Amino acid sequence: MSKQTETGLAKYFEFQKHGTTYRKEFFAGLTTFLAMAYILAVNPITLSAAGMEFNAVFMATAIAAIVGSLLMGFWAKYPIALAPGMGLNAFFAFTVVLGYKVPWEVALGGVLISGIIFLILAVSGVRETIINAIPEGLKYAVAAGIGLFIALIGLKNAGIVVSNPATIVGLGDFTNPGVLLAIAGIVITALLLVRKVVGAVFYGIIITAVVGMIFQIIPLPDGIVSAPPNPSALGEAFVVFTDPSVWSWQLVMIIFTFLFVDFFDTAGTLVSVANQAGFIKDNKLPRAGRALAADSAATIAGAVAGTSTTTSYIESSAGVAVGGRTGFTAVVTAGFFLLAIFFVPLLEVISSPVTAAKVTPVTSAALVIVGVLMCSALAKIAWDKLEEAIPAFLTMIMMPLSFSIATGIALGFVLYPLAKLVKGEGKQVHWIMYVLCVVFILYLAFHY
Secondary structure, eight states: OOTTTOOHHHHHTTHHHHTOOHHHHHHHHHHHHHHHTTHHHHHHHHHHTTTOOHHHHHHHHHHHHHHHHHIIIIIIOOSOOEEEOTTHHHIIIIIIITTTOOOHHHHHHHHHHHHHHHHHHHHHTHHHHHHHHSOHHHHHHHHHHHHHHHHHHHHHHHTSEEEETTTEEEEOOTTSHHHHHHHHHHHHHHHHHHTTOTTHHHHHHHHHHHHHHHTTSSOOOSOSOOOOOOOTTTTGGGHHHHOGGGOOHHHHHHHHHHHHHHHHHHHHHHHHHHHHHTOOBTTBOTTHHHHHHHHHHHHHHHHHHTOSOEEEOTTHHHHHHTTOOSHHHHHHHHHHHHHHTTOHHHHHHHHSOBTTTTBOHHHHHHHHHHHHHHGGGGGGSOTTOHHHHHHHHHHHHHHHHHTOHHHHHHHHHHHHHHHHHHHTOGGGSOHHHHHHHHHHHHHHHHHO
16 A cells, blocks of 8 residues: 555554555454453453352453453554453452452442552553663563463463473373364464464464364354343442442552552553564653553443453454554454454354363464464573573563463562672663562562
């Protein structure tokens, strides 16, 4: 497309500048949706354990994903989709509601307040300043670490890697049809990528699903269209403003935890996907303030709709891997979340667990391949400089081993300034990194 003929959305999203097309962006958005569609089933299951109504959470999850992805796409112009975050929803349900005995309405209020604080920090530029202060090597380590983390999630959900009392982890049951289908999906997608097929990850998902249905590993859909559920939890989060009695020091700590974990999970995801797409220039993210504000606003919208913290999804890297380079990718993903409200039976074919082992072979195969692509950032780390290599390695390896992006970031960010000080290069470290070092030490001391 020439510059003279570039009009409409292509002009707004600067397709020519980013070397992309409507077709590439469409397939990228669809691929991202397919990679993260599981949240429409998993989030309601998780939050229903806290006493919330399943269908209400389903609708809230879809609303949060639609609003967040549209904001990220149209305003920040990043190919990053958003939805209620895994991990934070478990903290919401099992720690806050079931553990601390906090009513889920109050917990939603805590999410709402954390989102508002987030937005203030983003608009003021504080969040962007912090992200830009992070050394380049640690940013690459975060990208690679999240790649390992998402690959582990894929291998675990596929049943390829399982827990083992003797060795901590081990191989799963390779006689299980679902596990075999996941392995086939990985091989199919890998071969398509080797052949440089445009949209390889997306086609890998479709082919794997079709193979699964042919061999009756994945059930055929019960139907095609269903009526959208009722979002009955809408507005319950406002209880923190209408009932002063719900406030306590415990609620303040809950808000801080939501704020803290989402801050660095989002930062890690944003840096990782931006690095994969080639957006980082001079160790800075363009439009980082808008991206962070969009993420914050999505958390507010999600809390009002009735779900836990909404965050940027690392599965967006699947869309980037098939060519997504602009915000139009996120817009397309939002469109599919809107359609998903009406096509729940079809969605369940790809995203729901199958077989007696409860594995999810279709999306899991895609996540493993995406993990491989994201680990390319390892090549950019200065491995010959131990004061940078060791913190980077800890950041990377502890994400999958602790099953927490925030923990991996915390350990690496504590060691980096200390290593630089001992090396005699303390003045080269941004003062914000020293502040983060202290904050992370306190976080690790009180969180574990």
